Amino acid sequence: MRIALDAMGGDYAPATTVEGAIEALLESSELSVILVGDEAEIHSELKKRNYGGVQISIKHASQTVEMDESPLTALRRKKDSSLRVAVDLVKSDHADAMVSAGNSGVVMATALHVLGKIRGIERPAIAAVMPTLKGRFVLIDAGANVDCKPVHLYQFAIMGEAYARYIFNIESPKIGLLGIGEEDAKGNELTRETFKLLRNSKVNFSGNVEGKDIFAGEADVVVCDGFVGNIALKISEGLAEAIAKMLKREISESTAGRIGYLFFKDALKNFKRKTDYSEYGGAPLLGISKPCIISHGRSTSKAIKNAIKLAANFHIKGISDIISKEFKEGVSGRETVAIQE
Amino acid sequence: MRIALDAMGGDYAPATTVEGAIEALLESSELSVILVGDEAEIHSELKKRNYGGVQISIKHASQTVEMDESPLTALRRKKDSSLRVAVDLVKSDHADAMVSAGNSGVVMATALHVLGKIRGIERPAIAAVMPTLKGRFVLIDAGANVDCKPVHLYQFAIMGEAYARYIFNIESPKIGLLGIGEEDAKGNELTRETFKLLRNSKVNFSGNVEGKDIFAGEADVVVCDGFVGNIALKISEGLAEAIAKMLKREISESTAGRIGYLFFKDALKNFKRKTDYSEYGGAPLLGISKPCIISHGRSTSKAIKNAIKLAANFHIKGISDIISKEFKEGVSGRETVAIQE
Numbered sequence: 001m002r003i004a005l006d007a008m009g010g011d012y013a014p015a016t017t018v019e020g021a022i023e024a025l026l027e028s029s030e031l032s033v034i035l036v037g038d039e040a041e042i043h044s045e046l047k048k049r050n051y052g053g054v055q056i057s058i059k060h061a062s063q064t065v066e067m068d069e070s071p072l073t074a075l076r077r078k079k080d081s082s083l084r085v086a087v088d089l090v091k092s093d094h095a096d097a098m099v100s101a102g103n104s105g106v107v108m109a110t111a112l113h114v115l116g117k118i119r120g121i122e123r124p125a126i127a128a129v130m131p132t133l134k135g136r137f138v139l140i141d142a143g144a145n146v147d148c149k150p151v152h153l154y155q156f157a158i159m160g161e162a163y164a165r166y167i168f169n170i171e172s173p174k175i176g177l178l179g180i181g182e183e184d185a186k187g188n189e190l191t192r193e194t195f196k197l198l199r200n201s202k203v204n205f206s207g208n209v210e211g212k213d214i215f216a217g218e219a220d221v222v223v224c225d226g227f228v229g230n231i232a233l234k235i236s237e238g239l240a241e242a243i244a245k246m247l248k249r250e251i252s253e254s255t256a257g258r259i260g261y262l263f264f265k266d267a268l269k270n271f272k273r274k275t276d277y278s279e280y281g282g283a284p285l286l287g288i289s290k291p292c293i294i295s296h297g298r299s300t301s302k303a304i305k306n307a308i309k310l311a312a313n314f315h316i317k318g319i320s321d322i323i324s325k326e327f328k329e330g331v332s333g334r335e336t337v338a339i340q341e
Numbered sequence: 342m343r344i345a346l347d348a349m350g351g352d353y354a355p356a357t358t359v360e361g362a363i364e365a366l367l368e369s370s371e372l373s374v375i376l377v378g379d380e381a382e383i384h385s386e387l388k389k390r391n392y393g394g395v396q397i398s399i400k401h402a403s404q405t406v407e408m409d410e411s412p413l414t415a416l417r418r419k420k421d422s423s424l425r426v427a428v429d430l431v432k433s434d435h436a437d438a439m440v441s442a443g444n445s446g447v448v449m450a451t452a453l454h455v456l457g458k459i460r461g462i463e464r465p466a467i468a469a470v471m472p473t474l475k476g477r478f479v480l481i482d483a484g485a486n487v488d489c490k491p492v493h494l495y496q497f498a499i500m501g502e503a504y505a506r507y508i509f510n511i512e513s514p515k516i517g518l519l520g521i522g523e524e525d526a527k528g529n530e531l532t533r534e535t536f537k538l539l540r541n542s543k544v545n546f547s548g549n550v551e552g553k554d555i556f557a558g559e560a561d562v563v564v565c566d567g568f569v570g571n572i573a574l575k576i577s578e579g580l581a582e583a584i585a586k587m588l589k590r591e592i593s594e595s596t597a598g599r600i601g602y603l604f605f606k607d608a609l610k611n612f613k614r615k616t617d618y619s620e621y622g623g624a625p626l627l628g629i630s631k632p633c634i635i636s637h638g639r640s641t642s643k644a645i646k647n648a649i650k651l652a653a654n655f656h657i658k659g660i661s662d663i664i665s666k667e668f669k670e671g672v673s674g675r676e677t678v679a680i681q682e
Contacts, residue, residue, distance in 0.1 A: 133583050143521060146529040180484060180571040188487040188568040211575030215583035227529040228569060230521040234552030235573055239580050242474050242556035
């Protein structure tokens with residue numbers, strides 16, 4: 001598998017992207033990575049490391065997309081950005097999948113513009129994997145579409161189901177609609193209409209799921225619009241970090257706490273690993289014709305490594321094709337609109 | 342201060358409500374509580390406890406509102422419910438404030454119907470207090486209004502500011518708009534329009550605040566619609582619980598962890614206290630003419646005790662009057678609509 005990596009995307013790039021690529025390559029001999037970005041900078045990062053024997057190459061790109069740049073400006077003025085060139089490599093079949101930890105709005109817009117959508121899909125969406133007490137769930141949409149219609153959420157459910165089936169290896173993943181009460185009458189206009197569409201569909205719909213229940217693992221796929229999804233994701237991240245800091249403060253404020261910590265640190269480490277976003281690496285853009293993985297802006301090398309592995313698996317398992325097939329076989333966007341009318 | 346308590350509201354009522362009332366009364370001799378609900382049941386709970394010397398009385402109500410009952414049905418058919426009678430006591434000036442841990446939709450509808458709104462306010466909202474690394478913030482609306490217009494969120498900001506000023510004792514609380522990016526162009530249609538209203542207003546508006554930053558204490562008041570707010574609240578609660586369970590599991594799975602716990606338990610206890618919703622007791626309905634406090638359905642007696650104390654403070658500090666004054670002095674709903682047009 002050939003992965004194009006936007007080597008300049010992310011807060012700590014290119015140091016973390018180069019390091020993450022090497023880590024991924026050392027773990028799998030079937031992978032090759034094309035580092036896309038400023039050749040001199042990438043080369044200087046490579047020189048600091050030992051990467052003998054791995055399949056790594058550089059593709060120069062003269063521009064970089066800024067974190068606060070608008071998708072429209074980036075698309076118009078940054079045609080030689082590391083992100084754009086990485087996506088172009090997938091389009092021209094020089095790579096099988098791409099990974100970027102850059103500006104997620106621009107990644108989304110570029111992928112949509114260059115690679116296009118799977119036929120029948122109205123809006124691609126970001127599918128983020130989050131931990132629960134029992135395992136994991138897919139949150140879709142985690143931030144691509146801020147204002148949605150019921151048909152969009154319905155399609156997110158179909159795509160999320162296909163993704164969860166393959167990454168969690170469950171035949172019939174349970175689909176929940178993120179809401180504020182279990183009864184179908186509860187929620188806002190958007191979720192009440194989406195509820196009706198999902199109830200009449202073929203997916204294994206388990207109804208509304210409340211925020212307090214998602215971490216208990218009540219659904220394998222949690223569906224919501226991208227505004228709510230992004231807030232859910234960021235709040236979870238912020239709260240997990242705040243709790244870790246509060247615990248650390250409580251520990252350091254007492255002698256007993258400090259002694260306890262010596263015995264306790266493995267448990268804390270395990271816990272941190274389970275709630276650490278970098279374990280999941282990145283989130284795919286579902287509904288785009290080829291595999292595109294968005295990584296966290298603050299990605300560490302470990303997150304980049306895991307995003308590269310996710311991109312490779314996405315390609316091997318042919319998830320884009322599976323979604324495409326789902327939308328051909330009777331659950332297409334057009335039919336959904338018909339249900340709604 | 343005379344507090345009317347819906348003694349039948351909440352998952353563990355009337356045991357926890359009766360217990361909570363006695364605890365509050367034992368801590369403050371200036372309080373009196375009217376327990377509203379089934380006289381026989383309340384009496385049997387009272388008999389189990391020692392409550393000599395406190396100012397407690399019972400007001401019989403023959404009906405109880407169920408947790409899944411619709412506001413409309415409850416308003417029409419439960420005119421002698423414990424909730425309704427408690428609200429009626431405030432209306433007829435037999436009580437200064439009311440507390441209920443019952444069905445929050447029905448509490449909201451009943452308060453609105455019986456007590457009415459403060460003049461100029463279009464939609465009352467629930468103001469929940471949440472912990473941060475530095476202190477606390479007010480989340481408004483935490484679940485009263487699922488579909489909102491920009492003018493509603495604008496009014497939530499004004500009410501939240503007045504509330505935060507008095508409970509946190511800060512002259513000029515920082516107001517943040519819950520969003521998905523710091524720039525004003527980011528967000529959905531609702532937040533982008535609200536952003537413009539807030540930027541042109543007199544409140545100390547610090548712009549969009551992201552989910553990851555709210556627990557760092559970047560704003561004293563976080564404004565959002567009730568659908569998003571309720572999801573934010575429930576996700577925080579669910580995640581905090583899940584993290585506590587994961588930690589407990591990690592601890593019990595290793596001997597070192599178990600030994601560490603012995604040294605560590607005070608730190609854990611402190612930490613639990615800081616993230617425990619029952620410390621904050623309840624959330625007021627801002628915009629209603631008299632003090633109404635909604636408590637968590639799963640309220641313990643401690644949560645009820647703190648909700649009663651909050652109701653008393655809300656009354657003493659005259660927060661309803663302060664909000665009413667704010668809306669008379671140039672930041673009225675009508676003017677806001679004018680800004681929007």
